[in-house]
Amino acid sequence: MPAIVGVGYSGFNANTPDLSWKEIMYEAAVRAYEDAGIDPRKDVDSFITCAEDFYEGFAIFDEFVPDQLGAVLKPTCTVCADFLYGLATAYMQIESGLAEIAVVEAHSKASDIKTFGEVIRHAMDPIWLKGVTNAHPYYLAALEMSYYMNKYCITQEAIAEVVVKNKRNALLNDSAPYGAKLTVEYALKSPFVFYPMRKIEIAERADGAIVFVVASDEMARKITDSPVWIKGVGWWSETSNYDIMSFEARYAYKSAKMAYRMAGIENPSKEIDIAEIDDRFAFKEIQHIVALQLAGKYDVCDLMSEGYFARNGSLPVNVSGGNLGVGNLLEATGGQKALEIVIQLRGEAGRRQVDCEIGVAQAWRYIPTASGAVAVFGV
Amino acid sequence: MAVGRKKISCPPYAEGTALSERDISERRVTIFEDHPNLVYSWTAGQAMSRFLNELKNGKLIATKCEKCGRIIFPPRIYCELCYKPIDGWVYVKDTGTVQTFSISYIDPDARPLEKPVIVAVIAVDGASPNMGIMHILGEVEPEKVYIGMRVKAVWKPENEREGAITDIKYWKPWRDEND
Amino acid sequence: MEVEIVKGLKFHKKQDVAIVGAGMTTFKRRLLETGKELSYFAVKQALEEAGLDIKDIEMVVMGSAPDAFDGTALKGEYLLDGAGGSDRPYLRVFVGGGTGVFAPIAGYWHVASGLADVCLVVCEEKMSCCHPHPQSAFKYIWDPILDRPLKPNLIWIFALEMRRYMHVNNIRHEDIALVSVKNKANALDHPCAQVAEKITVEDVLNSEPMALPVRRLDVSPPSDGAAALIMVAPHIARQLTDEPVWVTGVGWALDTTHWTNRDLYFPRYVAEAAKMAYRMAHITDPRKQIDVAEPYDPFDYKELHHMEGLGLAKKGEAPILTREGVTARDGDLPVCPSGGLLGVGNPIAATMGVKACEIYWQLAYRAGKRQVAKEVTTGVCQAWGDLMQVGTVMVMSNKR
Ligand SMILES: [Zn+2]
Numbered sequence: 011m012p013a014i015v016g017v018g019y020s021g022f023n024a025n026t027p028d029l030s031w032k033e034i035m036y037e038a039a040v041r042a043y044e045d046a047g048i049d050p051r052k053d054v055d056s057f058i059t060c061a062e063d064f065y066e067g068f069a070i071f072d073e074f075v076p077d078q079l080g081a082v083l084k085p086t087c088t089v090c091a092d093f094l095y096g097l098a099t100a101y102m103q104i105e106s107g108l109a110e111i112a113v114v115e116a117h118s119k120a121s122d123i124k125t126f127g128e129v130i131r132h133a134m135d136p137i138w139l140k141g142v143t144n145a146h147p148y149y150l151a152a153l154e155m156s157y158y159m160n161k162y163c164i165t166q167e168a169i170a171e172v173v174v175k176n177k178r179n180a181l182l183n184d185s186a187p188y189g190a191k192l193t194v195e196y197a198l199k200s201p202f203v204f205y206p207m208r209k210i211e212i213a214e215r216a217d218g219a220i221v222f223v224v225a226s227d228e229m230a231r232k233i234t235d236s237p238v239w240i241k242g243v244g245w246w247s248e249t250s251n252y253d254i255m256s257f258e259a260r261y262a263y264k265s266a267k268m269a270y271r272m273a274g275i276e277n278p279s280k281e282i283d284i285a286e287i288d289d290r291f292a293f294k295e296i297q298h299i300v301a302l303q304l305a306g307k308y309d310v311c312d313l314m315s316e317g318y319f320a321r322n323g324s325l326p327v328n329v330s331g332g333n334l335g336v337g338n339l340l341e342a343t344g345g346q347k348a349l350e351i352v353i354q355l356r357g358e359a360g361r362r363q364v365d366c367e368i369g370v371a372q373a374w375r376y377i378p379t380a381s382g383a384v385a386v387f388g389v
Numbered sequence: 390m391a392v393g394r395k396k397i398s399c400p401p402y403a404e405g406t407a408l409s410e411r412d413i414s415e416r417r418v419t420i421f422e423d424h425p426n427l428v429y430s431w432t433a434g435q436a437m438s439r440f441l442n443e444l445k446n447g448k449l450i451a452t453k454c455e456k457c458g459r460i461i462f463p464p465r466i467y468c469e470l471c472y473k474p475i476d477g478w479v480y481v482k483d484t485g486t487v488q489t490f491s492i493s494y495i496d497p498d499a500r501p502l503e504k505p506v507i508v509a510v511i512a513v514d515g516a517s518p519n520m521g522i523m524h525i526l527g528e529v530e531p532e533k534v535y536i537g538m539r540v541k542a543v544w545k546p547e548n549e550r551e552g553a554i555t556d557i558k559y560w561k562p563w564r565d566e567n568d
Numbered sequence: 569m570e571v572e573i574v575k576g577l578k579f580h581k582k583q584d585v586a587i588v589g590a591g592m593t594t595f596k597r598r599l600l601e602t603g604k605e606l607s608y609f610a611v612k613q614a615l616e617e618a619g620l621d622i623k624d625i626e627m628v629v630m631g632s633a634p635d636a637f638d639g640t641a642l643k644g645e646y647l648l649d650g651a652g653g654s655d656r657p658y659l660r661v662f663v664g665g666g667t668g669v670f671a672p673i674a675g676y677w678h679v680a681s682g683l684a685d686v687c688l689v690v691c692e693e694k695m696s697c698c699h700p701h702p703q704s705a706f707k708y709i710w711d712p713i714l715d716r717p718l719k720p721n722l723i724w725i726f727a728l729e730m731r732r733y734m735h736v737n738n739i740r741h742e743d744i745a746l747v748s749v750k751n752k753a754n755a756l757d758h759p760c761a762q763v764a765e766k767i768t769v770e771d772v773l774n775s776e777p778m779a780l781p782v783r784r785l786d787v788s789p790p791s792d793g794a795a796a797l798i799m800v801a802p803h804i805a806r807q808l809t810d811e812p813v814w815v816t817g818v819g820w821a822l823d824t825t826h827w828t829n830r831d832l833y834f835p836r837y838v839a840e841a842a843k844m845a846y847r848m849a850h851i852t853d854p855r856k857q858i859d860v861a862e863p864y865d866p867f868d869y870k871e872l873h874h875m876e877g878l879g880l881a882k883k884g885e886a887p888i889l890t891r892e893g894v895t896a897r898d899g900d901l902p903v904c905p906s907g908g909l910l911g912v913g914n915p916i917a918a919t920m921g922v923k924a925c926e927i928y929w930q931l932a933y934r935a936g937k938r939q940v941a942k943e944v945t946t947g948v949c950q951a952w953g954d955l956m957q958v959g960t961v962m963v964m965s966n967k968r
Contacts, residue, residue: 030434036467043472051472055577057822064641067429069634069708070664073954076822077469083840086822086958087670090644090660099659099674105681107580108818124428132425133641140423247658250604250648268657379645381658398936399617399929400921403594403759404609405601405793413696418600423639437713462829463714469824489735489832491727493779497719499701508724508779510828521828523715523728531780536735555717 012104013230013237014222014352014387015111016046021218022336022346024187025121031066034219035117036078042221043080047233048111050080054223055109057081060089060096060116060341064129067122079115079221091245092116092373093220093345094383098243100224110229116342117219126215134378139252145204148212148291150252150377152204155293157257159206164296166206168311170197172292173210175314176328179321180335182362188214188335211292216337220345222352238352241368241386242275244268248380255380259294262287262301262372265384269370270303273386278303283366284354285325286347288374288382289332298372299327302384326364329354344373348385355389436465439478441552447544451481451516462516481515483542484563488512488521492531507531511540511560527559539563579848582682584968585675586805586812587928589618592795592921594760595913598696599792603638604650606794607692610921611652614796619808620686625798627684628653630660631671631691633916633953636705639697651690663820664709665866665953667691667917668795669960672924673818675799676962685801692794693915702790709955711825723787727779729832729956730869734781736833737884739872741781745772746890747868748785748910754897755907757937760921762913763789772868788866791913795921797928813931816946817849817963827955838877838950838959846879849963851946854879858963859944860930861901862923864951865908874950875903877959898941905930905940916953923949924962931966 018041020034029037043050050057057079061071068074072088075081085108089096093116100112123129130147134140143149158164174197180189192210200210230237244265248255266278275281285304289295296314300307304325305318313319319327330336330350339346351369353359367389374382412418433441436452440463443450452461452475454468462481467474490509496502507529512521526534527543541563550556591613593599593606601609615622630651635643644660651658661667661674668691675689695702706722733739746769755764767785775784805812821840823830830836842854851857863874872886880901881889889895895903906912906926909919927947929935946965952958 027432028435030432030437033434033436033466049472051470062642063635064427067427067431067708067712069636069705070662070954072663072822073709073957074711074825076957077465077825078467080469080472081822082469082824083821083836085820085841085844086663087820088662090642090662095659099661099677102677102681102683105582105683106677107578107680108677110577119431122429122431124430125426128426128428129641132427132639133645135646136423136640137421141421245657245659247645247648247653247656249654250645264655265657375642375645379642381645381648397934399590399932399934400592400613400759400925401617402613403592404613405594405596405599405606407594407596408598408600408696410598413598425639431712433713441713463826469826489728489732491724491731491779491781492777493721493724493727494777495721495723495779497704497707497721499703499721505777508718508720508728510728510832519829519831523718523720523724523828525718536731553717554714 011227011239011241012101012224013239015225015230015234015237016042016223017349017352018042018045019218019220019349022185022187022216022339024216026217031117031119032078035115038219038221039079039115042223046223048223054111054113055085056103056112057084057086058089058096058099058112058114060091060093062090062341064132065340079113092341092343092375092383094348094371094373094385095245097348097385098245098383101240101243104224104226110226112224114222114224116345118339118342119217120215120340121217130377147377149204151291152207154257155291156206158293158297162307165311166198167194168296168314169211169292170194171314172289172295173197173334175320176289176332176334179329180331183331186331186336187216188337189331207291213290213333213338216339218339218342220342220349236356238355239388241388242269242272243385245383252378259297259301261380261382262298265382266302269384269386275386279305282368282370284329284351284364284369285327286330286350287327287372288343289328289334290338290376292334302370302372321362321364329362329364344371344383347371347373351387355387440464444556445550445552449481449483449513451479453477453479459517460515462513462520463522481513485511485513485540487536487538487540489536490534505531507534524557525559528561539565581680583680583801585679585799585815586802587797588800588805588808588812589614589798590796590925590928591617592760592925593793595762595791595793595915597762597789597791603647603692603694606792607647607650607690610794610796611688611690614798618798620798622652624686625652625688626686627657627678629671629674629678629687629689630658631667631917631920632660633664633667633693634705636708637693637695637698637702647692652688663953663958663960665916666951666958666960667953668919668923669949669951669962670820671917671920672797672962673820673960675797676815676818679799679801685804687799689797689799691917691920693918694792695790695915696792721779723779723782725956726867727782730781732832733869733873739887741773742769743887743891744869744872745769747871748772750896751865751904751908751910754905755911758907758912761907761911762791764907764911782867786868788909788914791915793913793915793918795918795925797920797924811932811966813928813964813966814968815962816965817845819844820960822958825955827957834883835873835877835959837957838874838952841959841961842878845961845963851963858946858948859942860905860940860947861903862906862926862949863903865904865910866914868910871904874952878948878950902940905938923951927964931964
């Protein structure tokens with residue numbers, strides 16, 4: 011079973027005017043290699059970066075990857091998806107014998123994008139969807155939220171609880187720029203920007219880079235005393251047609267099922283100790299908790315207000331602060347999730363440490379998609 | 390295993406409906422047009438910020454790596470081969486050697502240019518071998534250009550420089566004074 | 569923790585990987601169909617050849633080059649349903665122009681890792697969406713600080729590389745033009761071909777100058793198209809066919825972004841990728857052990873350049889093999905028997921149809937009129953992309 015033997019990151023910040031995206035990649039990579047005790051020029055067999063052209067502003071972003079990762083003239087590729095897909099790719103390459111040590115990188119330089127709404131709109135079907143309205147494409151998430159709330163009686167209060175919990179968790183994370191101490195009442199006063207979605211429920215964008223060093227079972231045992239095993243990976247796509255998406259995060263349910271099967275997890279809500287899941291819109295945390303089978307869809311609201319998912323609760327979710335606290339990191343979102351799980355499993359989370367042995371990280375490919383990935387980690 | 394010539398011929402058929410340029414320009418087929426407004430402003434970062442500021446002074450700057458001994462141009466803050474931070478900044482000359490060149494008759498949208506452009510990779514004097522940049526050649530007829538030709542940068546007047554690679558107008562043929 | 573790491577990949581995989589079906593659409597400058605529809609056509613044909621249903625497909629790999637062509641961000645997500653990715657694990661990989669051979673490499677690790685037993689690989693490109701010209705999309709491949717202000721055209725880099733290759737190896741344009749003549753003629757036998765024709769060396773040398781030394785007929789055209797390939801585990805292959813083609817080696821490498829810091833005369837990125845693939849496939853003398861090759865030929869000099877990178881010819885000697893007819897379809901080492909990109913067309917990633925798919929068809933003896941004259945056991949295909957930077961190589965064999 012492949013394991014994480016080194017992690018490094020740079021960020022996370024609301025913006026990073028002093029460093030280019032190449033330089034934040036370099037910073038994260040240097041830290042990861044130091045953490046793993048390896049030399050990228052000699053020891054790494056494969057480098058994988060996770061990037062989308064239009065998030066970067068380049069036509070072929072892959073060109074600009076190798077130098078700052080130490081990957082010049084080595085097997086290097088781009089996966090057009092979230093970091094967790096990159097992790098799955100590393101897993102497959104290692105299990106195929108193509109690599110003993112693989113490096114996965116993802117970053118966000120969201121602050122370089124001046125017309126973020128237009129970039130998302132550009133991902134919508136050009137014929138069906140793009141021309142429908144000039145509203146900011148966040149409305150797609152609001153439509154889904156409306157459907158989901160109605161169908162499963164999700165309350166406004168429960169969604170406000172997500173915001174309060176995650177922003178508060180972020181106060182204990184030095185790398186989270188959007189921490190705050192709020193009340194549910196305050197959150198419920200935030201204006202609707204896309205009814206029924208409030209402004210405060212939308213994660214602000216952030217910059218940062220994450221690099222993982224992944225090694226084969228044998229190699230991991232050689233180079234570290236504290237490997238974090240990748241027990242399972244899963245990824246899944248529903249459809250590209252917005253009109254027929256489940257609006258219930260079936261992509262998360264299916265990718266979790268794949269990862270759980272690989273990890274031998276039969277009862278996720280009992281066996282999983284900690285979860286970091288995509289909360290780029292606050293309601294998504296609730297939807298993803300259900301999809302990952304961490305709680306029943308009719309219990310989730312009560313559990314949320316009882317503090318079941320709080321840092322000191324029975325099943326802590328988004329202890330790092332989640333996207334609401336750390337920020338929307340675009341394709342690096344899953345990277346930040348996986349990073350938190352690895353740090354927690356290693357017992358290096360300091361003031362926000364929770365007691366855990368098995369953790370799950372999940373990310374969605376953001377609007378307008380119904381695709382996502384899951385990874386299960388253990389020590 | 391049964392190998393040998395087969396009756397099967399692949400691909401067995403070719404699907405797809407070819408269109409002519411006029412089908413598009415005269416809208417004989419249904420077309421959806423979009424002009425996305427995608428704007429980015431990249432922070433140049435440490436290496437390129439210094440490089441661009443030095444261009445304003447009419448100077449080319451490189452970085453050096455003491456481990457492999459390279460003078461790296463264009464500069465970066467890390468040596469990608471040794472994978473370590475660079476050990477300092479050094480000025481290089483604004484003269485160099487043509488490594489390869491092309492005479493371009495088309496613009497970025499593949500439209501014909503009125504006057505062809507001569508483009509070249511120029512290895513800059515003072516940097517390690519092969520450390521060059523792409524730029525334009527001027528004050529020379531296309532047929533006079535050759536690989537190995539010595540060239541020198543022609544700068545914009547100081548008050549017109551803006552910290553861009555185009556602060557060098559072009560590179561012109563040049564004879565070393567010691568020749 | 570200081571540990572001396574002793575490297576040396578043994579390529580231990582969970583299972584072997586066979587190819588059992590392929591498909592492609594016609595390649596044309598402009599097609600009516602959307603990228604989704606083209607992907608669908610290619611997948612349908614591949615499923616037909618393999619005798620499989622879409623329900624049998626466990627995972628899908630998508631290969632497609634810049635989003636800027638199709639004019640859609642997150643292009644992989646957009647193409648998903650046409651490519652058969654609905655309701656299953658679906659992953660898009662991307663190494664610029666090298667994607668056409670890289671996507672099947674990704675298909676390989678999906679199966680070799682044991683995560684999938686049946687993996688569908690789809691490559692699509694719809695370049696005609698981009699206006700005023702597909703080359704306009706390439707404006708955005710350049711470094712925004714060092715290159716873009718000079719208003720470069722894509723062809724520039726190839727012209728610069730071609731000139732360097734000719735200069736260092738002392739090669740004449742006439743020798744390079746022979747490749748264009750050969751491939752465009754080979755393409756006459758390909759039902760999907762866009763620019764198949766009988767031309768002469770003089771036609772190439774007298775064609776319109778684009779960025780000298782590159783002239784119009786040195787270049788493959790922009791195209792729309794799609795291709796698909798089905799890769800399976802041995803126990804599935806046994807049920808489907810008596811003659812699967814096995815993937816015996818894969819390799820890829822990406823050179824530095826700073827292309828103006830490299831000597832362009834030799835493609836090190838291809839040589840490194842080939843080294844990996846050959847080591848895996850136990851190939852020590854590629855010129856002798858490889859029977860048929862499909863190196864990437866978006867420009868005529870590129871076929872020669874890549875043959876040298878693949879070790880099929882010594883440095884500077886690929887033009888001699890071409891002149892002597894060794895690389896003709898009835899020669900001792902047929903190269904680009906499909907007609908290549910120069911003859912069939914160049915829908916960037918979808919060129920998988922004339923690279924990986926063609927080698928599969930050749931080794932399965934299903935290439936019809938394009939079947940090479942000699943007996944074949946082992947073939948190699950290769951693609952290349954980014955800023956003259958990435959090499960992707962796959963070796964296949966009809967013997968396990
Ligand atoms: Zn160095």
